[in-house]
Amino acid sequence: LAQATPFNIAFAAPRRRAAAMATITATVIGSAADHTRHPGFEPPRSPTASPGGRTLASQGPAWPTPSTHGNGGAGARSGDAVSESSSGGASGGAAPTPELTDQASTRMPPAASLALMLLYPLLQGINLVVVIPTADDYAHRLGGDQMFAGLMISSVPVGAMIGITMCAWSLRRITFKSLMTVLAVGTILGNVLYALAGLMNFSYTLLIARFLIGLFNLFSLTSKYIGLTVGLKRRSEVVLYYSAMSTLGCAVGPALAALLDFFIKSVRIHNLVLDSDTVPGWCMAFVFSLFLVLVALLFEDPPAELIPSRTVGSAAPSGDRLPVVAVCAAFWHLCVSSAVLTTVEVYVVSLGQQHWGWSISQSAWLLAGLMLVSGMVNMGMGVLTRRFIQDDRMGLLGSSLLGWVACALLFDFRIPSVGLQVVVLGIGLMVVLTMAATGRAFALALQSKLVPTSLKGKANNWSVVFMTLGRGAGAVVGALLGTASFGPVLLATFAVSALVCALSHGRMRPSEKAD
Numbered sequence: 001l002a003q004a005t006p007f008n009i010a011f012a013a014p015r016r017r018a019a020a021m022a023t024i025t026a027t028v029i030g031s032a033a034d035h036t037r038h039p040g041f042e043p044p045r046s047p048t049a050s051p052g053g054r055t056l057a058s059q060g061p062a063w064p065t066p067s068t069h070g071n072g073g074a075g076a077r078s079g080d081a082v083s084e085s086s087s088g089g090a091s092g093g094a095a096p097t098p099e100l101t102d103q104a105s106t107r108m109p110p111a112a113s114l115a116l117m118l119l120y121p122l123l124q125g126i127n128l129v130v131v132i133p134t135a136d137d138y139a140h141r142l143g144g145d146q147m148f149a150g151l152m153i154s155s156v157p158v159g160a161m162i163g164i165t166m167c168a169w170s171l172r173r174i175t176f177k178s179l180m181t182v183l184a185v186g187t188i189l190g191n192v193l194y195a196l197a198g199l200m201n202f203s204y205t206l207l208i209a210r211f212l213i214g215l216f217n218l219f220s221l222t223s224k225y226i227g228l229t230v231g232l233k234r235r236s237e238v239v240l241y242y243s244a245m246s247t248l249g250c251a252v253g254p255a256l257a258a259l260l261d262f263f264i265k266s267v268r269i270h271n272l273v274l275d276s277d278t279v280p281g282w283c284m285a286f287v288f289s290l291f292l293v294l295v296a297l298l299f300e301d302p303p304a305e306l307i308p309s310r311t312v313g314s315a316a317p318s319g320d321r322l323p324v325v326a327v328c329a330a331f332w333h334l335c336v337s338s339a340v341l342t343t344v345e346v347y348v349v350s351l352g353q354q355h356w357g358w359s360i361s362q363s364a365w366l367l368a369g370l371m372l373v374s375g376m377v378n379m380g381m382g383v384l385t386r387r388f389i390q391d392d393r394m395g396l397l398g399s400s401l402l403g404w405v406a407c408a409l410l411f412d413f414r415i416p417s418v419g420l421q422v423v424v425l426g427i428g429l430m431v432v433l434t435m436a437a438t439g440r441a442f443a444l445a446l447q448s449k450l451v452p453t454s455l456k457g458k459a460n461n462w463s464v465v466f467m468t469l470g471r472g473a474g475a476v477v478g479a480l481l482g483t484a485s486f487g488p489v490l491l492a493t494f495a496v497s498a499l500v501c502a503l504s505h506g507r508m509r510p511s512e513k514a515d
Contacts, residue, residue: 109229112298114238116291117222118245120180123284123291124217125249126256127187128156128471130280131194131210132349133257133364138277142203150479152206153346157472159214164461164468167218175301176225179218184292186216188285195281199272209281220464227448227460228306232510236392236445237382243441244378247433250345251371254364256283261360276360323450323511327459329504330447331466333396336497337440338470339477340403340490344433345371346478347486355483356418370426374433381438392446393508396439397501403435404494410487432490439497440467449510 108114131138132153139149170179190212197205222242230238260279269275274282345367352363385395409428415421444463451459481489 105231105233107229107231108234109225109302110300113300113302114229116294116299117225118241119291119294121219121222121242121246122249122252123287124219125246126253126287127191127213127217127249127284128153129250129253129345129367130257130284132345132367133254133360134261134277134280136350136353137360138198138206139203141277142197142201142206144203144206146479147476148203150346150476152210153342153479154472154475155207155210156214156217157219157468157470157475159211160217160219160468160471161465163215163218164220164464166215167220167224168457168461171224176221177295177299177301179221180295180299181292183216183218183221184288184295187213187288188292190216191281191285191288193281195278195285196273198275198278201272214468219468220461223444223464224457224460225302227456229302232449235448236385236442239445240378240382240385240438240441243437243444244375244382247341247371247378247437248375250341251368251375253368254345254349254371255368256280258361258364258368261364322455322459323507325504326450326507326509327447327462329500329508330443330450331462332500333400333439333443333497334447334463335466335470335473336493337436337443338467339474340436340470340493341433341440342471342474343478343481343490344429344436346475347481348429350479351483356421366422366426370429370433373430374437377434378437378441381441392442392449393501393505395442396446397498397505399435399439399442400494400498400501403432403439404491404498406431406435407487407491407494410490412483412487432494435494446508446510450508452511 109117135149135152136146139145139152144152167179170182174182190209193212194206194209197203197209223239226235226238226242257280260283261276264270264274264276264279348367348370349363352358352366353360358366406428409424410432413424415424444467447459447463448456477489
């Protein structure tokens with residue numbers, strides 16, 4: 001054995017370091033050669049090791065979410081160095097692959113949960129219009145007039161406007177499922193109060209009851225859910241289904257009112273608690289009780305990562321702003337289309353009962369048939385949009401122009417035959433309702449694409465505000481319009497909408513930061 005001399009001791013450490021470096025170099029060169037021969041090969045790595053050699057605190061979500069798309073750094077994980085620039089600002093980690101991007105743009109929520117969310121606007125539409133055939137009679141019975149009946153219908157959208165703020169506040173604290181449970185219970189209470197107004201013999205009970213129904217019939221919830229959980233490529237299709245369900249609700253509501261009126265008269269029930277005026281309240285309280293059970297059994301909450309208000313660091317980046325001209329144009333179409341729908345609903349019932357001498361059931365069945373055709377066409381448009389219509393702006397412009405042309409049939413031609421009046425007016429109303437509902441769907445889908453992901457919630461809230469404003473204004477306008485003014489007013493409305501769409505066409509382009 002060699003003696004431990006000072007010379008050997010001095011050079012032992014450098015020799016060991018050189019040997020270690022040679023081993024590491026050989027390993028790296030060998031790994032590189034293996035990777036060249038086998039491109040899919042990767043050396044073993046610790047499950048918690050990141051590509052840069054750091055340790056990740058947690059794995060990313062399996063379902064692509066807005067936080068993985070670099071929207072202003074909201075999705076940067078703690079511990080990751082901000083090393084890349086994205087469309088919305090700095091973002092931690094690697095850029096999303098084309099596969100992840102495509103998966104995010106076509107993502108869909110669970111089928112049962114989406115079905116319940118689409119059932120919700122159907123029930124909302126029924127609850128809104130089921131009282132229209134009997135509203136005038138109920139208001140007069142409690143001392144109100146025709147204007148009071150219009151206010152009673154419009155009090156639902158007024159309550160819904162306040163409910164928008166409640167929705168945004170609640171989703172920061174509770175889940176979608178818990179919120180839907182609270183809303184269903186509140187809607188049941190509002191309908192029970194509406195049914196008991198006859199017993200109380202106090203007209204303002206009707207306003208309070210309908211206001212509560214609007215407050216808890218959160219119209220913004222379904223559109224918010226779609227905007228958060230449905231990918232960009234499938235969103236227009238699903239929004240058209242949403243619009244179709246809302247329109248079908250407006251068809252089922254009058255038909256349900258006619259059936260309930262027939263049932264009450266056939267069994268000869270007429271008292272302060274149960275009659276043709278109060279039975280819609282009792283019926284809707286029962287329907288929402290069943291909906292409450294379905295929510296408890298079938299609904300699944302979306303991942304927390306999809307809800308910006310619950311994502312850490314989800315504040316909007318300083319560079320993200322609302323495109324004012326584009327969103328104002330979209331809000332105009334949402335407001336006007338909603339106003340047209342409610343105006344037609346109220347006007348048809350008033351025309352049938354006051355000018356044609358029809359009963360509640362007859363006018364209700366006419367309105368139900370018109371809304372049913374409109375809803376079915378919207379449902380078909382959802383399938384066609386997925387395959388053929390790639391530009392929401394063209395769909396919006398086309399629906400405005402076709403609605404404007406159809407308004408020519410709404411003028412008072414002083415036709416002596418009531419049957420011929422019904423045919424001519426019915427064709428015009430069917431096209432107008434279909435185009436208004438289609439335009440509303442395209443505008444609702446477009447507004448979620450005009451803004452960056454971080455501002456999508458704010459844009460959705462404002463969209464529902466303008467839709468509820470249109471709903472409230474339409475109920476009053478429909479009660480005030482006569483046969484001579486109905487056609488010209490709707491014609492001018494569609495003409496202005498088409499002009500707004502044409503002038504803002506270049507501005508209404510989807511945002512590069514939209515998700």
